[in-house]
Amino acid sequence: MPINLKQLSEYLGLSQTTVSRALNNYPEVSEETRQRVKQAAAAHHYRPNARASALATGRARAIGHIIPVDSSDWFNPIFAEFIAGASATYSRHGYELLLRMARADEEAATYTEIAARKSVDGVIVHAPRINDPRIPLLRQLRLPFVIHGRDTADQGDYAWIDINNRRAFFRATKLLLDLGHVDIALINGGEAFTFAARRRSGYLDALQEAGITADKQLMFAGDLTEGNGYQAATALLQRSQRPSAFLVSSYMGALGVRRAIHNAGLTMGKDISVIIHDDDLAYFHNSGDVPQFTATRSSVKEAGTLAAEMLLAMIDQPTAAVPTRLLEANLILGASTGPWVRP
Amino acid sequence: MPINLKQLSEYLGLSQTTVSRALNNYPEVSEETRQRVKQAAAAHHYRPNARASALATGRARAIGHIIPVDSSDWFNPIFAEFIAGASATYSRHGYELLLRMARADEEAATYTEIAARKSVDGVIVHAPRINDPRIPLLRQLRLPFVIHGRDTADQGDYAWIDINNRRAFFRATKLLLDLGHVDIALINGGEAFTFAARRRSGYLDALQEAGITADKQLMFAGDLTEGNGYQAATALLQRSQRPSAFLVSSYMGALGVRRAIHNAGLTMGKDISVIIHDDDLAYFHNSGDVPQFTATRSSVKEAGTLAAEMLLAMIDQPTAAVPTRLLEANLILGASTGPWVRP
DNA sequence: TTGTATGCGTTATCAT
DNA sequence: ATGATAACGCATACAA
Numbered sequence: 001m002p003i004n005l006k007q008l009s010e011y012l013g014l015s016q017t018t019v020s021r022a023l024n025n026y027p028e029v030s031e032e033t034r035q036r037v038k039q040a041a042a043a044h045h046y047r048p049n050a051r052a053s054a055l056a057t058g059r060a061r062a063i064g065h066i067i068p069v070d071s072s073d074w075f076n077p078i079f080a081e082f083i084a085g086a087s088a089t090y091s092r093h094g095y096e097l098l099l100r101m102a103r104a105d106e107e108a109a110t111y112t113e114i115a116a117r118k119s120v121d122g123v124i125v126h127a128p129r130i131n132d133p134r135i136p137l138l139r140q141l142r143l144p145f146v147i148h149g150r151d152t153a154d155q156g157d158y159a160w161i162d163i164n165n166r167r168a169f170f171r172a173t174k175l176l177l178d179l180g181h182v183d184i185a186l187i188n189g190g191e192a193f194t195f196a197a198r199r200r201s202g203y204l205d206a207l208q209e210a211g212i213t214a215d216k217q218l219m220f221a222g223d224l225t226e227g228n229g230y231q232a233a234t235a236l237l238q239r240s241q242r243p244s245a246f247l248v249s250s251y252m253g254a255l256g257v258r259r260a261i262h263n264a265g266l267t268m269g270k271d272i273s274v275i276i277h278d279d280d281l282a283y284f285h286n287s288g289d290v291p292q293f294t295a296t297r298s299s300v301k302e303a304g305t306l307a308a309e310m311l312l313a314m315i316d317q318p319t320a321a322v323p324t325r326l327l328e329a330n331l332i333l334g335a336s337t338g339p340w341v342r343p
Numbered sequence: 344m345p346i347n348l349k350q351l352s353e354y355l356g357l358s359q360t361t362v363s364r365a366l367n368n369y370p371e372v373s374e375e376t377r378q379r380v381k382q383a384a385a386a387h388h389y390r391p392n393a394r395a396s397a398l399a400t401g402r403a404r405a406i407g408h409i410i411p412v413d414s415s416d417w418f419n420p421i422f423a424e425f426i427a428g429a430s431a432t433y434s435r436h437g438y439e440l441l442l443r444m445a446r447a448d449e450e451a452a453t454y455t456e457i458a459a460r461k462s463v464d465g466v467i468v469h470a471p472r473i474n475d476p477r478i479p480l481l482r483q484l485r486l487p488f489v490i491h492g493r494d495t496a497d498q499g500d501y502a503w504i505d506i507n508n509r510r511a512f513f514r515a516t517k518l519l520l521d522l523g524h525v526d527i528a529l530i531n532g533g534e535a536f537t538f539a540a541r542r543r544s545g546y547l548d549a550l551q552e553a554g555i556t557a558d559k560q561l562m563f564a565g566d567l568t569e570g571n572g573y574q575a576a577t578a579l580l581q582r583s584q585r586p587s588a589f590l591v592s593s594y595m596g597a598l599g600v601r602r603a604i605h606n607a608g609l610t611m612g613k614d615i616s617v618i619i620h621d622d623d624l625a626y627f628h629n630s631g632d633v634p635q636f637t638a639t640r641s642s643v644k645e646a647g648t649l650a651a652e653m654l655l656a657m658i659d660q661p662t663a664a665v666p667t668r669l670l671e672a673n674l675i676l677g678a679s680t681g682p683w684v685r686p
Numbered sequence: 687t688t689g690t691a692t693g694c695g696t697t698a699t700c701a702t
Numbered sequence: 703a704t705g706a707t708a709a710c711g712c713a714t715a716c717a718a
């Protein structure tokens with residue numbers, strides 16, 4: 001059923017060369033034969049063998065995504081949504097998406113292996129950590145890459161796409177301060193990740209600007225699961241001087257915070273204010289006339305689309321300057337915030 | 344930096360053939376040279392070019408996962424977790440994972456294309472629908488496949504792995520009936536999907552056995568998002584004769600149901616009982632000494648691991664009988680169920 | 687404008 | 703036990 005180039009060219013009475021050129025839109029082939037070739041190819045459902053053309057051209061036409069997994073082997077829905085965005089871009093450009101999961105201790109070996117096997121033409125780096133070792137590694141491997149996020153330290157020029165996490169959390173904190181809140185808790189991602197470190201710094205800067213001393217007891221950092229959000233918020237609400245507001249780094253974590261608030265017999269948006277960061281996940285839509293949560297919002301799927309486009313452009317033009325892109329998050333007012341009230 | 348077989352063999356003073364055989368554990372190579380070759384390969388970080396060996400062997404050593412996406416382009420966390428399980432199996436066997444998203448109207452073309460391009464040696468079929476056209480298509484394409492789920496109609500023999508959805512929901516419904524509940528709502532996935540149809544049938548069978556007439560008004564079918572769960576439950580709780588129990592097909596949907604119950608001023612586990620199906624997602628753990636939700640539980644990640652193993656075995660032994668596997672879900676008691684109480 | 691010949695990096699088929 | 707040589711299916715430098 002599958003037909004190859006040789007068979008197709010024999011059928012047409014042309015050389016493989018001409019058929020190949022016609023299909024790849026080389027200018028020197030006559031319009032007439034090009035049409036004839038393309039029609040025959042379509043009629044026979046001819047598709048070039050991806051392995052063979054990769055070998056011949058030296059380009060795999062595939063992009064790798066290596067998802068970091070820790071010992072509990074999780075798969076964060078945010079990665080999934082980012083990848084959904086990137087995937088559409090790859091399909092549009094005839095690229096394929098290779099997915100792997102790797103624990104931190106396998107990470108270097110994994111990148112090295114896919115580079116040596118020439119399985120991909122480039123990779124997306126997920127969840128950058130402070131002073132991330134993947135940056136020098138990928139440079140050494142000469143594998144084009146785009147980071148979803150940024151590193152902090154001086155790692156030289158590299159391609160990245162990120163949202164302005166610091167500014168988003170600065171603005172969110174400021175809004176809570178303006179509403180009269182003073183004891184504001186931060187439920188954040190693991191602060192080895194640069195996104196979480198930047199969000200914390202926005203939070204701290206806003207507090208400092210308001211002359212408030214940050215309280216380490218009010219800051220949680222860890223996996224942003226529903227369970228962790230619930231546990232962290234429950235503990236904080238049991239304190240003698242409980243926080244009146246929560247800043248939560250993800251929708252999933254906020255679902256746990258919401259549960260803790262309810263269980264404590266309190267009302268979100270009245271007794272306790274909550275602002276979340278909303279990645280605009282399709283499966284966890286914070287929508288409605290008045291969204292459930294006040295939120296800093298930025299579509300992670302859109303980020304995936306843009307990251308993929310940046311990477312494909314880099315592969316096409318390896319000499320061009322490395323692209324970077326900073327997206328601003330919107331601050332969306334929802335039903336979860338209100339003025340401070342005496343407990 | 345990357346070294347190829349030719350260079351490695353020149354360095355060793357051996358032929359490419361011998362080096363290749365040594366690395367691939369052919370028996371005819373002497374143990375001494377095998378050791379020498381393997382050491383040199385390791386020292387030079389040699390990895391066979393995946394494209395070249397795929398071309399030579401005719402095996403891509405890659406498995407495709409085509410995720411169905413509807414117009415709103417979602418990415419269900421359950422797929423993600425299944426893939427996480429499968430991915431580990433592929434890595435262990437030296438296979439790669441190709442990921443694509445396809446809308447229903449692109450589905451046939453997508454499968455046809457990856458088959459024609461010989462990008463993969465087999466595929467996993469996600470989210471089977473009743474009388475799924477992918478089964479005859481994949482047979483025609485001669486592409487080995489394993490279905491995560493089962494079809495209902497007579498499609499002949501094919502490989503699948505599924506949980507006993509009917510039995511799980513039968514047992515869950517029966518538990519609610521035993522607790523005295525009569526008005527039991529079903530918040531289900533889209534019932535074109537076979538998993539949802541089977542769950543509904545378990546629910547209906549249990550009601551019938553108890554002599555209760557099912558009420559279509561108590562059944563919701565759609566995407567199992569938090570928002571849909573919230574909306575469906577909110578509407579049901581506003582009815583004059585509101586349901587006293589909910590059967591919810593996913594954890595995400597149940598989070599919305601929980602929100603609706605709270606918003607209605609009711610208490611889950613007291614006023615309203617809830618049983619969910621728990622796919623044991625790492626990011627949405629229904630754990631604790633007493634889990635939040637009473638649940639039928641089965642690990643979808645484990646299913647991914649098993650599905651991948653089944654598919655690789657089929658590729659290795661194409662003549663063997665097609666494997667099938669039916670997993671039973673556990674019924675786990677949590678805090679969300681209690682005896683019926685007068686409203 | 688078309689065709690011939692060669693290479694991409696492996697694995698597989700013959701020899702020896 | 704090892705080696706020369708021919709595929710695998712495509713793209714391309716070089717010829718015509």
